[in-house]
Amino acid sequence: MSFNCSICRDKGYLRYEYQVDRFADPVNMTEMCSCNNGYTDRDFSMAQQRCAEISVFGSKQEMINFIDTIHPQLQNKFKQMYGV
Numbered sequence: 001m002s003f004n005c006s007i008c009r010d011k012g013y014l015r016y017e018y019q020v021d022r023f024a025d026p027v028n029m030t031e032m033c034s035c036n037n038g039y040t041d042r043d044f045s046m047a048q049q050r051c052a053e054i055s056v057f058g059s060k061q062e063m064i065n066f067i068d069t070i071h072p073q074l075q076n077k078f079k080q081m082y083g084v
Helices: 041-057 060-067 072-081
Strands: 013-018 027-032
Touching: 041 060, 041 072, 060 072
Parallel strands: none
Antiparallel strands: 013 027
């Protein structure tokens, strides 16, 4: 089976155990791979908060201008959610 990314094998994230020193318990770490260029949960929640604020206090043009600045994968989703 061939993968586009040989580091994460197309999962988009890496999981590994990390141990500070030999006496500490190991901790499971999860990191985004460098091949993952999608939006994060934080990007989504920040954009959602800003859109909610603009929908109450702003104009339609402000909403359009803001949506054009966010991650391309989120643009269509937010245009549908807010009817822009």
